[in-house]
Amino acid sequence: MQLQNAMQKLYPIINETEDEQLKTAAKLLDERIAYPESFVTLLGETSAGKTSLINGMFGQEVLPVSSRPTTGTVIELYEDDYENDITAYALLKNAKLRPLTMQEFQVQSKHPGRDVDRLRLSIPRMPHNLTGMRLFDTPGYDSIHDTHENVLKEFIPNSDVIIYVVNYRVGIGESDALFLEYVKDHLHEHIKFFLVVNRVPSGITKQDKRIREIVGYGQDLLHQNIEPFLVESISGDGQKLPQANELWKATSQEIQSSERVAQLKWVLQGYQNQLLDQAEIHWRKKKARFEASEEEMMFVEEKISELNEKKVLARNMIHETFSTIEVQLPKYFQHIEKQSVIEVEKEVKQVNKWTSAEECIAFVNHHYLKRQIKMGADEINDYIQRELTHLNDRLDELINQAIVEFETDIKAASDRFAPVVDSVARSVANKVADNAVKTLLASYGGRGGAGAGVANLAKKGLKNVGKVFGKTFSRDTHNALAKFLSKIGATSTRNISIAITIGIEGLIYVIEANRWQGKLIKGVEKSVDQWKSETNQMVIKDLKELQEQNLDTLNSQFDAFLSIIEEDDNQQYDETLIHKINQQLQEIEKLRTVMQKEGIAQ
Template identity: 40%
Template sequence: MLTIEQLKQYMYELEPIVKNIDDDQITVLFRFLSERISYPESFVVMLGETSSGKTSIVNSLLQQDILGVSAAPNTGTVIEIMNDPDITSPEYYALHRNATLEQVTKQEFDSLCTRPESHHSRLRLFIPSFPSGVEGLRLFDTPGYGSLHKEHDEVLKEFIPNSDIVIYVVSYRVGFQAGDYEFLRYVGELLDSSTDFILVINRAPKPVMDNDLRVQEILGYTADCLHRKPVSFVLQSVGFDEKGEKPYIETGRLWEYIQQSLESEQRQRALQRALANYQYEFSFMLQTWLEKEVLRNRATQAEKEAIARAVIKISDKEKDVHNLICTTFAKLSNKVESIFANAAANSYAVIASEVTATDKWTMQEECTAFIQQHMLPRQARIRCREIEDYFVIELEDLDKQINSMLNTAMEEFDTEIKLEAPLFEPLVRNIGQKAAKHLADEGLKVFFARFGGAGGAGAGVANAAKAGLKNIGELVGKKFSRETHNAVAVFLKKIGATSTRAIAIAGTVIVEVVFYTYDANTWQKKLIEKIDEALKDWTQEVVVSVRKDLSSLRDYNLMKTSEYFREASSISYNEEEILRNLESNQLQNLIEDVQSISQRLRIEIEVED
């Protein structure tokens, strides 16, 4: 198995090559990849209902009262906790929506925890170290489901799929409530099988054993929501602070499990495999750059002009592809409202028929509860599956069209180079293979963009270990698969998650019927009216979210195809570029060094696979 030390050694061997090339983009990527290898990161997210005690657990895990705790709901925004060995005391920051960091005082931080400002996306807290010397952990304390704003909802849609561990907290005294049920179904839509899910039953009295009836009840409901049995911990308060206000919770076993999970062989292999693939891609990038320099030195003026003409032609093809993508997604976005309106109408017909079946119901409470807890969620799931199937068909058709256009463009490009500048034909073939790879998976540049963004490294959420576990479906040449974790699969998951949350909120309107006494004909009529209202609320909520996610998926496809054409046109020669003072024999030696590293990496990766 490739080790982190081996990966560091490869970076050490690549460093002098990078220095000789002296290219800004290559240097930035090298530093970024070196940092990710030297300081690999893990993601742990705390979830749960409002006032379930998440923040108290975080304080106990960290063995310090670093986050404010009160009887009232305390966390109003996402708080990210990271370690920085270069500091001696906690440092507090607010992360703006433009991905810039603003340092704040402890008092300002505490205030923002409960009353966040609209221009902040989340708060970030740096501490000198985590217990037991755990490095590279990013721990997220989130608002309770009851106080989850739409902005935080979007954040969780990104955090949960990137999480190595999700910890869900339920209060023993309160038990498993309707809010837990709906929230966990929402979370379940976003989880993948590689994420370790931990159920924490908090504030249990002493002594409570795992076979306790309340514990078993919470475990059972959680397993039903997630369709898998969770790892569970029962936590008990073992005392209070000197003022008798803040509880101290024994979390030693939980912390040990978290550490063992993050250090598990499976996760380490996934992380190291992902990083090795990024290294291999980077070495290929270096080799391409060096080979291009060799050819540039040997190319005639006629060959340079021929390359320039070919690049202009392939750039025009990029406009055609982008026009197709934008047109297709505009059509899908325009149809979203009618698709969900039809789904709501079909669901309404089925549920109304169930309500008017008078021989089934003796009490309005029984019927109302059945509709709210069973039929509404079930109909929403059925309709979402139908809508997801529609999107898959439409996007597969787009995929075929893009595939045909890209293949034609590259064939014409290759033919023109072969005729007008045959010296460059092998390089064009290599670049074409690399361009296709960018469409097939999440390359180093995409990982860098997601991780860094406008705010630099660390501003975004991108988990290399999760990338290593993903079987990313090709965007060109293969059909999309529900089981692959590509951008389309994420989009489909978000539809299900958004619908689950929206139908839970919308379904609350039908509870009003229970509070009034009607005869059978009247209460059925009132209930049907409320069902219609709930489904309209559901439609309105989901349409807005799905359109937003379609827009993100469109931008993702534009980015991926732009990268394809950018790679293809990178062969171009710009007279204004500053040529490096490298002799041909120096370039050839550097190429051989890179090839040696690439070959060794490829062998290691193939052994791992």
């Protein structure tokens, strides 16, 4: 049974539930099966040449290029064979599409409106056999646009291929290094990383010393081997656009590889099974409500109330821990500020150590102050990790014990609700409890969704786990915590670099005899104070996001079990309805058996 045939059999089952979210999820899944797509994201500093590479791919200037930063928002390019010409759209923050003239597109690409999430270009046919690719041109990481960092973070984890572009002469600069540290924490086995060295002088090969330096540094930052692609500088013989045929050939081979096709098939099969599970839960809830005695209902309601109390207790644990961290963080930042200034002052006042003021200022600017700040950021990381690891251990114990006890009690006391609990437990093990599969597919699954790429689906379509309640909470929070902690380091380093530029770098031009040390120390104080203020605010903001992730994970663990009693929908429970319920459960079991035999059920 092929995927599309399975969908034809699954559709009637989903439609019978009359659940609009499930029906929408099935429709979006069907679109993903009919139109498999891969996401390719271009990253790099401003003016590294990302946009020019895309224009070179098409052989014409489809995107605006200038010496100033030209990409003010993410620009998405995708193939649509219903269009005869390149057509522009603005995807708005309310998820609506607004058609644009090409002139309007040019303006919006530099200065997007406040209601614009990203821009789209519909292409009649992708060149270089890149069918099924959605290509995203992103703003530079070092760009002046405040919203770029958040935009990029939405696309990196959802990519199948990341193409990172650097300039041959500039190489991997400080902004690149900071950003690649962030990229590293979002790479996984399903994301392919290509490094493009752009504007390479003619005759240079991959064995060139400069190329090997760039590639080596990139591999050190990402902790993995990197496949480099060289793009020659535009020659003066009439050529206007860079040529990167090897890059696009490799990209095409990657997104159309048999491994990636098989991976996508496996993931989509998993979603079909998850929809089938949700349909089964829907009917089992109705059947239990119809058949259960009044005593059984009262018992289940009592157990639900007890479980909800445990959920409230767990939520309070999360709120209390994060509130404590938020209160303590300013104290840590103040301590780091004070200690960093003391250590720099000690170093600066070692008069015999420095041959000149310029030497000392350069040492403090490029090395010593940044090292002190990094040590302080590590101290903050250690504190947050200790607090959240302790919280996680307490939550693991509470959640696992509470849910296992709930499941055991219900199955021991009610034959009617035991099948409901079994079905819900299976869905929790697959991480699609309650509305998870509906919201997941609504957000990521349809054609052109924000995360419809193969890698993103594979990351979210998780395998069955052998033990339903084996530290599931800690696995979720561990990944989120690791990314949060890595971001503190990157944010801290970036903020101190900016602060140094403002507070110290100019001193070298105003050095006065016997006064430079005091001016340098005052510059350090100003820089560290700015670092403290900006980084503390950013960490607090990200901490709140991490707290919401913890609460969402907590809800996913509890809510599926808390909702095992079908809501009273004023539906008349009679023999006709119970016949329909039993018939639907038989159809679900029949389809699952067929899917298992043909390797679709997982």
